[in-house]
Amino acid sequence: QKEVEQNSGPLSVPEGAIASLNCTYSDRGSQSFFWYRQYSGKSPELIMFIYSNGDKEDGRFTAQLNKASQYVSLLIRDSQPSDSATYLCAVLRSSASKIIFGSGTRLSIRP
Amino acid sequence: DAGITQSPRYKITETGRQVTLMCHQTWSHSYMFWYRQDLGHGLRLIYYSAAADITDKGEVPDGYVVSRSKTENFPLTLESATRSQTSVYFCASSESPGGWETQYFGPGTRLLVL
Numbered sequence: 001q002k003e004v005e006q007n008s009g010p011l012s013v014p015e016g017a018i019a020s021l022n023c024t025y026s027d028r029g030s031q032s033f034f035w036y037r038q039y040s041g042k043s044p045e046l047i048m049f050i051y052s053n054g055d056k057e058d059g060r061f062t063a064q065l066n067k068a069s070q071y072v073s074l075l076i077r078d079s080q081p082s083d084s085a086t087y088l089c090a091v092l093r094s095s096a097s098k099i100i101f102g103s104g105t106r107l108s109i110r111p
Numbered sequence: 112d113a114g115i116t117q118s119p120r121y122k123i124t125e126t127g128r129q130v131t132l133m134c135h136q137t138w139s140h141s142y143m144f145w146y147r148q149d150l151g152h153g154l155r156l157i158y159y160s161a162a163a164d165i166t167d168k169g170e171v172p173d174g175y176v177v178s179r180s181k182t183e184n185f186p187l188t189l190e191s192a193t194r195s196q197t198s199v200y201f202c203a204s205s206e207s208p209g210g211w212e213t214q215y216f217g218p219g220t221r222l223l224v225l
Contacts, residue, residue, distance in 0.1 A: 004153075032211060043201055043216035044154065088153060092211050098169060099211055101146075103153040 001026060004091050006102035013109055019076040021087050021105050026070065029094030033065055033072045036088040038104065044088055048074070079109045114138075117202050117217040125225050130189045132220050134202030142210030143185040145169075145177065147198040148219075154201065160185055161210060192224045 005024045013019040021035075032051055036044040050056045050063040050072065062075040072091075076083055089102040115136040124130050134143065145157040146169075156169030158177040166177050174196060176188045189196055199221050203214040 034212075043219055045216070046213055049212055099156060100170065101153040101155070103151055
């Protein structure tokens, strides 16, 4: 079992709809969680990070964290074609301060 | 130009050769990181550094050597390249407390080992 699991996709969502990306992790003591966006052939860029249970909103993006279920998600409202990319979930381990990335979910927004 | 740069951007080498990938940042960030990205594995941390002369192993350090004599530079050396080290290598830097938040990534180096 991978430490950080994501559905590889592709996830196809119509323009204007809500895209929901999910991530589960195995280290129950993990404290910090990150979502990165990576366009094809480009480097990753941080979208959001979240530490506490609940929701954190930033513009069209909402990160949701449920530590009891070891689950973190990213919602993208009013999806745009420019949101088409691979989204990487990353988790900071509680011990050894090492960050672990999931393999990413490829999102495609269809016009 | 300000930012984080990597060189070379593309490299082809042969098994057994030594290869050094360069990373340079102009922000004077304390933390620097090296990752590799392979299909199906996402990003995996190779080494990181909290400051000049301070380095630590990540998830997949075997076969790699790093040094950090100056804050702005963090070279990654493959001592004897193997085919399994064919990958895209990303360098990143951060000034966040602990270094893990808000990492800024370089453009990447695509390495092919024949």
